Amino acid sequence: MSPVRLGEVLPDAELIHDRATLEQAIQRLADEIRGDYEGDMPPLFLTVMHGGMPFASQLAFALGERGLDLEFDYLHATRYRGNTSGARLAWLHRPATSLRGRRVLLADDILDEGHTLLAIKRWCEDEGAADVRTAVLAVKIHDRCVEGIEAEYVGVEVPDRYVFGYGMDFQEQGRNLPAIYALKA
Structure with a gap:
């Protein structure tokens, strides 16, 4: 069976958050984060690739x-x-920069169940980070998130459906869409 192309699903996908909404959410997050880090040494800003790149x-x-x-x-x-x-x-790929004694800000596209972000956060702590906080563009609304992880900074909420765009992919496609879409329920 051949892979499904983005162009086959996008016309029927539901727009969840448009570009303007996402840009407003990012501006709000920047205000929150600045308030928490103001006056400190520059935090180590770690982008979680690939999905976190557009948001970060x-x-x-x-x-x-x-x-x-x-x-x-x-x-x-x-x-x-x-x-x-x-x-x-x-x-x-692991960061080349030492995390020892640093305040780390992780930037990722989505917090879904949290397995990946929890493992990353624990790894940062094991590497000696003084503080690890997480900023995500989106959090998926459901009750399956693993214990021990939550994002301190959340841009928007998305439904418990397959979402893509703005870093999130549909079969490795669509990360560069400037909005968030969901497959039809």
Whole structure:
């Protein structure tokens, strides 16, 4: 069976949050984050690749506009590898920057069940981070989130459906869509 192309599902997908709504949410998050980090050493801003890249970029610019300096690095850990359900966590890249004694701000696209973000957060703590906080563009509304993880900074909520766009993919497609969509229920 050949893979389904984004163009086959996008016309029937439901627009959940448009670009303007997402941009407003990112501006609000930047205000919240700046207030929590103001006056400290620049936090280590870790983008969770690939999905976190569009959101992290926009959030970093919004924080810069508010005078908050950041030190950048990234990590790539995944449970999906192009699938729609997760498996064991695979580390594809760990940050080159030492986390010891640092305040770390993780930026990711979505908090769904939280397995990946919890593993990443614990890894940061094990590496000696003084504080680890998480900013996500979206949180999926359901009761399956693992214990021990929640995002301190949340842009928008999304329904408990398959969502894509603004970093989130549909079969490795659509990450660059400037809005969030959901497959029809």
